[in-house]
Amino acid sequence: MEIHLKALTFAPMYRNLVIKVGTNVLTRPDGRLDVTNISHLVDQIAALKAAGISLVLVSSGAVGAGREIFTVDEQTEEVASRQVLSAIGQVRLMELYRQLFAGHNLLCAQVLATKGDFRDDLHADNMLNCFRALLHDQIVPVVNENDVVAVTELMFTDNDELAGLAARMLQVDALVILSSVDGLFDGPPDAPGSQLIPLVNAADESVLDFIQDEKTSFGRGGMATKIRIASRTAQNGIPVMLGNGRTPHVLLSLLEGKWPGTVVTSGNERS
Ligand code: GLU
Numbered sequence: 001m002e003i004h005l006k007a008l009t010f011a012p013m014y015r016n017l018v019i020k021v022g023t024n025v026l027t028r029p030d031g032r033l034d035v036t037n038i039s040h041l042v043d044q045i046a047a048l049k050a051a052g053i054s055l056v057l058v059s060s061g062a063v064g065a066g067r068e069i070f071t072v073d074e075q076t077e078e079v080a081s082r083q084v085l086s087a088i089g090q091v092r093l094m095e096l097y098r099q100l101f102a103g104h105n106l107l108c109a110q111v112l113a114t115k116g117d118f119r120d121d122l123h124a125d126n127m128l129n130c131f132r133a134l135l136h137d138q139i140v141p142v143v144n145e146n147d148v149v150a151v152t153e154l155m156f157t158d159n160d161e162l163a164g165l166a167a168r169m170l171q172v173d174a175l176v177i178l179s180s181v182d183g184l185f186d187g188p189p190d191a192p193g194s195q196l197i198p199l200v201n202a203a204d205e206s207v208l209d210f211i212q213d214e215k216t217s218f219g220r221g222g223m224a225t226k227i228r229i230a231s232r233t234a235q236n237g238i239p240v241m242l243g244n245g246r247t248p249h250v251l252l253s254l255l256e257g258k259w260p261g262t263v264v265t266s267g268n269e270r271s
Contacts, residue, residue, distance in 0.1 A: 025245030183262030
């Protein structure tokens with residue numbers, strides 16, 4: 001079932017978006033980068049840009065990309081292991097994005113953030129000015145947490161939180177969160193009778209009862225964080241689309257005013 005965005009109160013044609021793509025959309029079950037799917041997503045992003053939509057991509061996958069090319073010694077403690085893998089993997093990930101965007105005559109740029117960049121006005125202004133300058137020049141910002149230095153209090157819960165903060169900072173028309181599930185279901189997503197919930201009211205806390213708290217294999221977040229971030233973002237006037245980043249042409253459905261996943265809205269969106 002697809003939700004027709006025109007039926008909702010907010011404008012179906014988007015001028016600007018933040019799109020967050022999770023690790024499980026970017027990597028295969030064995031942890032290696034899924035170059036085919038990443039390429040398909042970049043094709044869709046290029047199509048959205050060609051349609052005049054300004055967008056910021058929040059991409060996980062650095063640790064996964066690092067794991068693909070390097071094996072950390074088993075004795076290495078967890079934080080150091082994440083630092084090493086992300087430091088190696090971010091380069092690999094950005095090189096892939098650079099090549100794929102170049103195939104559409106687009107430039108992309110790496111933006112690495114920690115929680116400190118959103119904490120006070122001075123840091124937030126620096127981040128906002130950076131986004132504005134890149135978007136003004138038609139460059140696609142590819143944002144990730146700066147996992148190399150983001151430790152303890154500087155760490156986001158996960159990239160869903162980072163994407164929510166970026167969406168609110170940029171006051172975009174919508175935040176799109178792509179994972180390896182179609183959206184929020186009223187039961188376990190794989191169970192035969194489970195139904196996708198196409199529309200969630202951000203103020204309706206009863207939806208939390210539906211959340212299966214298992215997390216998909218490699219990413220840090222899960223559906224509970226997604227719904228929490230989505231509700232907070234929607235209550236700030238920005239609708240959130242949760243969808244499956246492996247569904248062919250999932251992003252292009254936005255151009256048709258449809259969404260095949262779950263839309264979280266507060267009904268107070270700007271038009
Ligand atoms: N920043 C992490 C990475 O690039 C992913 C964090 C998350 O799963 O949200 O691997």
